[in-house]
Amino acid sequence: MPEINLDFIKKRRKSLGISQADVAKKLKLKTPEKYNRRENGEYKFQAVELPLLAKVLEVGIEDLYK
Template sequence: MATATDKKINWAKVRKKRESLGISQAFISRKMGYKYSSGYSNLEKGMVRLTAEKAAILAEILHCKQEDFFK
C-alpha cells in the first residue's frame, strides 16, 4: 500500500489553485519561512521535496486539505 510520501504531488493542480486565489509565489514563500521566493518556486517546479510541515502550511494558505495535492 502506498503512503502519502510515495505519491506524487500534482503541482499543476496546486499552481492552478494558487493562481485562482490570486496568491503569489513570493507570498507563499514568506509564509512557509523561505528567505527568497525561489524557495517555493523550486517546490512548484518539483526540484525540491515538500516536507510534511511545509505541506500543512501550504494547505492552510490554499484553503484545502493536503490530500488534495495528490488528486
C-alpha cells in the same frame, strides 16, 4: 508513496491570486525562489510545509496529492 500534484498547487495558487512570494513567506522560506523550485518540481516539498501550504491554498492536505 503518494505524489504531490504540482499542477494543482500552481493552478490553485493562481486562482486565488496569491504570488509565489506570498506563499514563500507563509512557509517561512527565505526567498520566493525556494518556493518556485518546489512548485516546479526541482525540490520536494518538506512534510512540515504541507499543512501550511494546504491552509494557504484553502484545501485539505489530501487535495495536494495526485
